[in-house]
Amino acid sequence: MNSQSLLYRSGLWLIAALPEVAGAGIFWFLSARGKAQVHYATTAVKRGDVENTVVAAGILQPFRYVDVGAQTSGQLKSLKVKRGDQ
Known part of the structure; x- marks a missing residue:
């Protein structure tokens, strides 16, 4: 084995190890x-x-837009009221 082949092999190892070392460094960082920390603005509910x-x-522009909705699905099996009930 000559010194040129040893240098070539060590160069290949360095090239092969470089992405792993860089990935480990990025993961550690x-x-x-x-x-x-996530901070939420909350307040007590009151009727008014x-x-x-x-x-x-x-033109009046809101400070923040909020979409409010319910996402439900399913089938109604029974309805416990009759026509005309209040």
């Missing part, structure tokens, strides 16, 4: 940062009227 009056000319 991302996991060391920790997860960001929504009364906001705006005396101005122009």
Whole structure:
């Protein structure tokens, strides 16, 4: 075995090991940062009227849009009321 073949083999090992070392470094960096804390704005529920009056000319844009809905599926097996019940 000559020194040129030994150098060639060690170069191949370095090229083969480089992606693994880089991947391990990226994984370590991302996991060391920790997860960001999520903060939710919450308030107590209360019954009341929504009364906001705006005396101005122009377009009123909301601060934040919220989609509210229910996603349900299934079949109605029975309905426990009769026609005319209140």
